[in-house]
Amino acid sequence: xxxxxxxxxxxxxxxxxxxxxxxxxxxxxxxxxxxxxxxxxxxxxxxxxxxxxxxxxxxxxxxxxxxxxxxxxxxxxxxxxxxxxxxxxxxxxxxxxxxxxxxxxxxxxxxxxxxxxxxxxxxxxxxxxxxxxxxxxxxxxxxxxxxxxxxxxxxxxxxxxxxxxxxxxxxxxxxxxxxxxxxxxxxxxxxxxxxxxxxxxxxxxxxxxxxxxxxxxxxxxxxxxxxxxxxxxxxxxxxxxxxxxxxxxxxxxxxxxxxxxxxxxxxxxxxxxxxxxxxxxxxxxxxxxxxxxxxxxxxxxxxxxxxxxxxxxxxxxxxxxxxxxxxxxxxxxxxxxxxxxxxxxxxxxxxxxxxxxxxxxxxxxxxxxxxxxxxxxxxxxxxxxxxxxxxxxxxxxxxxxxxxxxxxxxxxxxxxxxxxxxxxxxxxxxxxxxxxxxxxxxxxxxxxxxxxxxxxxxxxxxxxxxxxxxxxxxxxxxxxxxxxxxxxxxxxxxxxxxxxxxxxxxxxxxxxxxxxxxxxxxxxxxxxxxxxxxxxxxxxxx
Numbered sequence: 001x002x003x004x005x006x007x008x009x010x011x012x013x014x015x016x017x018x019x020x021x022x023x024x025x026x027x028x029x030x031x032x033x034x035x036x037x038x039x040x041x042x043x044x045x046x047x048x049x050x051x052x053x054x055x056x057x058x059x060x061x062x063x064x065x066x067x068x069x070x071x072x073x074x075x076x077x078x079x080x081x082x083x084x085x086x087x088x089x090x091x092x093x094x095x096x097x098x099x100x101x102x103x104x105x106x107x108x109x110x111x112x113x114x115x116x117x118x119x120x121x122x123x124x125x126x127x128x129x130x131x132x133x134x135x136x137x138x139x140x141x142x143x144x145x146x147x148x149x150x151x152x153x154x155x156x157x158x159x160x161x162x163x164x165x166x167x168x169x170x171x172x173x174x175x176x177x178x179x180x181x182x183x184x185x186x187x188x189x190x191x192x193x194x195x196x197x198x199x200x201x202x203x204x205x206x207x208x209x210x211x212x213x214x215x216x217x218x219x220x221x222x223x224x225x226x227x228x229x230x231x232x233x234x235x236x237x238x239x240x241x242x243x244x245x246x247x248x249x250x251x252x253x254x255x256x257x258x259x260x261x262x263x264x265x266x267x268x269x270x271x272x273x274x275x276x277x278x279x280x281x282x283x284x285x286x287x288x289x290x291x292x293x294x295x296x297x298x299x300x301x302x303x304x305x306x307x308x309x310x311x312x313x314x315x316x317x318x319x320x321x322x323x324x325x326x327x328x329x330x331x332x333x334x335x336x337x338x339x340x341x342x343x344x345x346x347x348x349x350x351x352x353x354x355x356x357x358x359x360x361x362x363x364x365x366x367x368x369x370x371x372x373x374x375x376x377x378x379x380x381x382x383x384x385x386x387x388x389x390x391x392x393x394x395x396x397x398x399x400x401x402x403x404x405x406x407x408x409x410x411x412x413x414x415x416x417x418x419x420x421x422x423x424x425x426x427x428x429x430x431x432x433x434x435x436x437x438x439x440x441x442x443x444x445x446x447x448x449x450x451x452x453x454x455x456x457x458x459x460x461x462x463x464x465x466x467x468x469x470x471x472x473x474x475x476x477x478x479x480x481x482x483x484x485x486x487x488x489x490x491x492x493x494x495x496x497x498x499x500x501x502x503x504x505x506x507x508x509x510x511x512x513x514x515x516x517x518x519x520x521x522x523x524x525x526x527x528x529x530x531x532x533x534x535x536x537x538x539x540x541x542x
Contacts, residue, residue: 022142022277029147033121034154039469041155044113047476049159051483052106052178053166055098069097076100077229082329084226091251095170099178099249106178107244108218110159110186114152115193115210121148122194124203127389145194145276149269152190156183174250181244184261188240189214191268198275208310215318217241222325240264300400304408307386308379312416315375319368319424326364327431330357358508361432362442365507368424369446370482370500372417373475376454379413384461384468387539402535410458410527417450435507442506448519449499453478455526462530465540 034041063069073092076082089100122145160179167175193210200206221242224233236242240261247257383406386392395405425443429436457471478498495501499522502515 023146024138024143026143026146026150029121029143030150033117033147033151037117037120037151037155040472041113041117041151041158043473043476044109045155045159045162047480048106048109048113048182049162049166050480051109052098052102052163052182055102056094056167056170059094059097059101063097066092069094073097080226083229084222085325085329087221087225087245088229088231090231090245090248093170093250095167095174095250098167098170099174099245099251103178103182103244103249104218104221104241106163106182107185107241108214110156110182111189111214111217111240112211113155113159114186114190115207115214117152117155118148118190118193119197119203119206119210121151123197123200123206127201127203142273142276145272149190149194153187156186156190159183159186171250173253177247177253177255178249180258181247181249181261184258184265185240185244187265188261188268191265191272194272195268195275198272198279204307205310208314212314215321219321221245299408300395300404301408301411303395304382304412308382308409308412308416311375311379312412312419315416315420316423319372319420320427322368322371323424323427323429324431325427326367327428327433330360330364330428330432359505361428361435361439361507362505362509364428365425365439365442365446366482366500366503366505368421368428368443369450369503370479372421372424372446372450373453373478375420376413376417376450377457377471377475379416380410380454380457381461381468381471382413383409384465388465393539396539403531406531406534410454413454414451417454418444418447421446421450438507445503445506445511445516446500448516448523449503451523452499452519452526455523455530458530459526459533460530462533462537464537 059069063072070092073089073096076086076089086100087104090096091099125144160183162179163182164172164175164179167178189210192213193206196210196213197203197206200209217239218241220235220239224236224239224242225231225245227233227235231242231246236246243257243260246254248254383392386395386409392405396402421443422440425440426436428443429439432439453471453475456474457468460471461468478500481495481498482500492501499519502519504510504512504515
């Protein structure tokens with residue numbers, strides 16, 4: 001069936017046909033993609049955009065005078081660990097500090113959003129079998145890839161508009177540069193994901209490999225910026241994330257840097273298009289290695305581990321690297337705060353009032369916990385992917401009950417969250433150089449809140465796969481509240497909507513068991529109700 005469908009596409013709309021026929025059906029597929037992503041794309045764009053446009057207000061509340069902003073800029077230039085985390089400071093205006101503080105991370109999040117969109121509408125569609133049916137109709141060979149890239153372009157264009165409009169008051173040129181640069185990073189990784197989707201036979205592997213390349217780009221930039229203070233390192237220039245900072249938004253913009261984004265997107269797009277025309281639908285240039293099932297996949301848990309082990313490894317390595325980086329800048333926390341009382345208040349609000357170093361460590365542990373909530377949602381929703389792609393039905397048709405099938409994935413989700421938090425704590429202690437037991441204990445205290453978010457994902461999936469992706473919204477809202485809530489001086493009643501707001505601030509603070517036990521009980525109840533609902537409802541096929 002695959003050969004027939006792709007062969008038809010190749011003779012009628014393929015390499016020997018005209019360019020317009022190769023793109024037949026693109027606009028229809030684009031409308032379908034945008035309709036399917038009518039929640040995911042606006043949510044990603046809104047979260048990233050709000051992170052960026054809210055930053056000037058929080059910076060002005062912390063550094064209210066030009067002298068304070070100039071002082072913090074000088075301190076950042078002399079601290080290699082902070083440069084590795086955020087990049088160098090090129091301007092001490094509110095706009096310049098905004099580009100320094102959030103620009104790199106906005107680019108990274110735009111890259112994640114873009115790779116997810118492209119893989120979802122290319123390799124994911126082929127893996128599920130839907131693309132085969134679409135290609136049997138009046139659809140050009142390159143139409144699916146084109147519509148996926150256009151969907152990513154729409155998302156990044158919307159993000160660029162929000163950033164440009166939201167920061168226009170700080171300087172229209174700088175706002176436009178930061179908006180275009182952030183969108184440029186997103187499109188670089190969109191086209192990179194398009195290439196990887198042609199090479200791999202698994203959507204999960206395509207996301208993992210492209211995410212690994214994005215992580216490598218961040219590490220290259222961090223390594224380059226830690227060595228020099230002006231962004232001129234070769235390592236920085238090898239990273240698309242480094243191009244964003246060297247665009248120098250709000251600090252004498254280098255508009256020619258945008259040409260690097262254009263060239264990278266064009267070159268990678270051409271490679272992806274060429275590869276797409278050289279293979280059959282559903283096939284790849286690097287086929288998945290067939291493995292024996294006997295002795296390895298004898299249980300539902302073994303199957304879940306086989307499906308999710310790459311994700312667990314990737315998250316563990318990422319948390320180890322992030323922990324080392326956070327630990328490395330802990331010793332400079334006092335320099336970062338200086339005599340600024342407002343900064344001290346924000347850190348103490350996030351990490352407790354047990355001393356600035358302990359408060360900073362508690363803040364970093366809390367950030368790791370909130371990011372780990374994204375992992376547990378992703379891992380739980382593997383159930384959703386297996387069900388909607390119809391891979392769950394053959395498993396459940398045998399002597400495997402729904403609860404056994406689900407429990408394998410949930411064990412990986414909740415146990416994996418424990419593992420990555422311990423690995424992140426180990427990295428934090430290694431970077432800081434001390435307090436390993438206290439830091440590991442603080443990381444474990446984050447688990448009830450992480451499990452609560454995971455329990456919500458289980459509940460939503462159990463009720464209906466249609467509402468299951470709403471768990472991403474809950475995890476994103478928690479991350480957003482924890483990231484910018486204290487800086488914006490949001491009321492405690494709003495911050496307390498996050499389960500992380502109820503946990504004791506460790507290390508340094510007093511250990512209180514009541515919220516830990518209550519949140520653990522809530523997580524258990526959510527998982528229990530979700531499994532009961534999953535057992536009683538019908539399976540879905542899409």
